[in-house]
Amino acid sequence: LERSCQDPKHLPVPSHESPLSLLSASEEAKNKDVISTESGIDLGPGLFFSDGKRKVDYILCYKSKKRRSQGGPAGDIEDSKLTEEEKALMREDFEAGLVEAGLQIEHDKERPNGIRFIRLHIPWPILSREAELQKIKVAVKKVSGFTLWHISKFKTHDLHLVKSPRSNCFVLGAELPLSTYLITFVPIVCQLLHDEWANYGVMHKYQPVDLIRKYFGEQIGFYFAWLGVYTQLLIPPSVLGIIVFLYGIFTVDTNVPSQETCDDNLNITMCPLCDGVCDYWRLSTVCSLARASYLFDNGATVLFAIFMSLWAACFLEHWKRRQMCLKHSWDLTSLEDQEVLKPLCHEPDSLDIEDHLSGYLINVSTLLFLIFVTFSAVFGVAVYRICMLSVWSMNPDPEAKASVRMTVTTTGIILNMLVVLVLEEVYGAIAVWLTELELPKTTEEFEERLIVKSFFLKSMNAFAPIFYVAFFKGRFAGRPGDYVYVFGDYRMEECAPPGCLIELCIQLSMIMLGKQLIQNNVFEVLIPYKEEEKRPKQQLDKDYVLEPFEGVGSEYMEMIIQYGFVSLFVASFPLAPAFALLNNVIEIRLDAAKFVTEIRRPDAVRCKDIGIWYNILCGISKFSVITNAFVISFTSEFVPRMIYQYMYSTNGTLNGYTDHSLSYFNVSNFPPGTAPTTTLITGVSTCRYKDYRDPPWKPDAYTLSKEYWSVLAAKLAFVIFFQNLAMFLSMLVAWMIPDVPRSLREQLKKENMMLMEFLLNQDQEPAAPLCLPAQEGPRPVTACLDRATPAASAGSNRHLLLLLWFLLTLHHPPAHIHLLHHEHQFRHHLHNPRLPNQPHSPKPPVNYLH
Incomplete structure (x- = not known):
């Protein structure tokens, strides 16, 4: 089943083609005044088996269709690759495997047809065994129960999806700490997240990152931790950007070029904006445009651009330090990369070079075509502005002629924004198709390639109109008497006398704000709200039709594009960090509400960092230095x-x-x-x-x-x-700025010293188990070593190995990451220097030193 193209682990839920789909159990705790974990109060049929004792850890769901003999005409039945009998046999084999592995199953008896649910319960011995095999370090000491008062269901749904973190240890191999399940009640965790995180009334509070990680897993925990760090560090540039803007407001009246532009006594007559129908015009008519341009084009902007370069470096370094602390706190320093083969409809080994080459050729040709489409869209909007400028200049109304340039610019920017939004959705689907053509062997490789393609296409789509205004508009327009024409009759557009910076500022602000406003309010609020009204009344059905989790890639992409707006063109729009800060404060709570109430609880995925997104951030930060340098030099009037x-x-x-x-x-x-x-x-x-x-x-x-x-x-x-x-x-x-905080380095040294001390003490007590004293917080070493101490003949080898490890740790503090990576191999060789009945060898094992 795992090697089949119908593998339910990799299919969306609900799926009408898969024989078995995965769905978390519903948190059907109704409104109650008191809920106790030990009182035995009935919490609803969705939380327990029919006996009321065994708790539901996971739910499997599948579509049960009527057979051809029982239903209507054959045309009413969807065609599928597998018949209903074949799917039923696959489900029976799969369930038999679960039972053989020790899981307990209960079928939903209330639904003979339609959507059917299978409840799963995983006994504690099975969980303990899998946690040991997967090297999950958890607390095993039992804690007393507690009573919770005033728990209530959410406004949108009941507590949406019960999927105990402990169940992930077996069903899908996701490695979540069991301590979450042992010390708390899962609906209570969701209730806390709803009240203390997915609530607009707690915008001023820090996110409960540890609780997010415990409930959703490390991958989602890292995303919200990164988003919190990014939002927090936007505060300094937001304040400084507002100061730069206020500086321009307070000094605009003393700016000599603006005063000269607004002076009617200079009587400066400008050449016509178009051929034939356009008249001469006075420079003083663009007085307001010149004054507005100075608000963003002043000497303080240059200093602010240099500050933003330093800010980007500080942001990346601060996140590395924060990420290192989270890896230690979440016990991820020894996590090994495990690549999961992507399910294909044929074996990966059977693919030859021709199969991959065709996909690469299609990728290259398609990307080149999409680049052409993007720049064609930008050119099309430019032609629209050129034509509209000529048409509206024929208006005999003097007031209409005076505002024709601003009107054309505004409508062109709105059109650009709509084109960007449409192409972004199209490019996302094309990126998935192109990645599948390359036939990547592993899921990790597939995700990385998809991220690179999506970022390339979407960033090109978002930044192409801004690059055009910043570096190309007006550069090739020509001069009076020798203009450059498009389509034979229309002149290339030019910048206003104050320069193109004010237009760049308007375009950047409208695309940035409009894109985020539409995405947040339409795609993430209004559409889910409308879909919620169509959901059935039964709680199981409500949870079944919730939106499936599609990964955090789209969330990262939205924020990375925003980071590009903030850093790449900050010299033209110092208020960009402030707008990004306001958006992110709302975005965090909006995403939190979506994860808690609008989508199915995702399967937990363990990871050590944010992956390739960090490399993309580094690339944007370095490229922003170049773009800001060119904006100040060639777009603004600072150098002239x-x-x-x-x-x-x-x-x-x-x-x-x-x-x-x-x-x-x-x-x-x-x-x-x-x-x-x-x-x-x-x-x-x-x-x-x-x-x-x-x-x-x-x-x-x-x-x-x-x-x-x-x-x-x-x-x-x-x-x-x-x-x-x-x-x-x-x-x-x-x-x-060091990558590892000093406090963390000291803590790691202390833990390594403690481990060495206890290992040395074991030489004197061969029969005692090797256990560390209890201490708060996770540690980069296992909590208890219950293996027997090796024979005394290995004592010299033990001391030598411990001495080498201690010296490496002292002289290379970051080396703990690599040493703990082989921690279990080290313990195996340390406690088992030779096999039983094997003659003694003077050579100590060295695999753990790698």
Whole structure:
């Protein structure tokens, strides 16, 4: 059954094709005033067998269909690969195997047809044996019961899915500590998570990470721990970003370029925005745009961008330290990587190179096509803006003409956001299909490849419109009299005189906020709420139709994309960390409510870290240094203003910068048909445009001036300086902050010393079992060693091995991770230096030292 394509462990629930599907038992505890773990009060048929004593640990469910002779016409029965008789035989074999292994089974007698449930109970001896085989370190001392008052069911459902953590030790091989089940009552754990975690009234509190891990497993525990660290560390950049924004508000009135842009007395006439129908316009009409641009394009933004580079390094280092503490606290330091073969419809060994090569070729060609689709979508939105600008410029209303640029920009950004949301859903499905074509052999390999493809496609889709505005818009538009056209008649779009930074800021904020708002409120709140109204009344049926758990990949992806918005373009939008912080505070509780009340309780998965997501975070952090350097240099006006102030200004100020940054164009040089047909501004002989070019009265008219090359050289020099400075400071921060906290290193040293001391004492007491004293918290060593002490002839070998281990631990504190990785092999060789009846050999065993 495990090697079959119909393996229920890898099929979604409910499944109409699988002979057997997995579903956790329902927590059917109704509203009661008092619930006691020892009083024997009836907690409902869903928690116990019919005898009221044996507790339900797991539930199997399957679809029972009427046979062809009992039902209607053949067309009413779904076609399936297996007949009902074959599925029934497979279920009988599977259940017989469970009974033979020691599990106790009870069938649901109330449902002769339709969805049927099978309750499972795992006796304590079976659990103890499996915990020993899987090296799960748990408490075995019995604790007294307790009484809980005022327990009530949730608003959406009853306590949703009972699946005791201890049952995972056998049924699916997930290694959860048994102490959770021994010291508490599982519905009470869910009740605590609902009240103290999945509740918007506790947003100000820290997450109960240990309780999340005990109830859902290490994989989900690591996700919420990482999300909590990320959200907590967003507080400093959020505060500083608000300060940068307020600095721009308080100093905008003293900004000379903004004042010159808003000064009507300068009488600066700008060239038309389109050919023929567009008129000349005054620079003062974009006064509000210039002032808004300064709010995000000021000197404080540069310092904030450098700070964000340091913040990214601190965030990664802080998470490594937090992750190391969690690994020690959750007893994961000695966890070995176990790759699970992915169920295929044929044996992996039978695949030849041609089978893999075809999948790789399809992957490459499909990815190239999707890249083309993404940039085509960006180009299509750009064409939309170009066409709408020409059409709306024909409006005779002067007020409509004055706001045409902002109107086109806003509608274009909204269209971009909708395209991003649609393509994101499409790319997610395509990534799964492409990964399956590669035929990965293990589940871990499948997940890593899927994550890489999904991140590549979704990040490209989310960031492509922003990269276009930041680095391409207006760069290839040309100049008056020599514009670049698309489709023969439409000019390429240009940036406003204050620059493209304000448009980049608007696009970043709207895509970031709109994407998260729609995803959180529509996909995670409204749709589940509507589906909840359709659920049947019976509690078992309610739990059966709950959404199956599809992994934390989508949750990680959403936050990683947000991290990209926060770090990659923070120089253009200092308020991005603040918006991300507000979103995450709600996101944590929203995800918590979803895990507790909206989806089936997932199977616990043990893991040592967040996996490949950490590598993606490191890549984004390093790439953000480059993007912020280019945004400050080529998108903002910071470098041109500095060059003018220190090279061309007569008094060392920015007075005259606006006139210096605009070039002249003789209106008589317009090609035929491109000059304005009608104009409200008479007597125009020259108009101005944003560029550094020689004026028409010079011999080399309209060629790039020396000021252009000076500014370009300064921009490139700033990119190199900023990148090296930020990289150096990031590496310095990473070097100064150790990966393992000092307190944890001291604790590990202490535990290793205690272990060595007790092992040495055993030489004097051969018959006594080797046990460590009780201490709070999990330890990276087993709690009790009940093997007999080896013969005295192995004493010298024992002392030598312990001395070597102690020296390695002292001189290399992080080495405990690798040593404990082979802890059980070490104990085996230490207590069994040679087999019985084997002649003594002077060579000590060395496998444990690897």
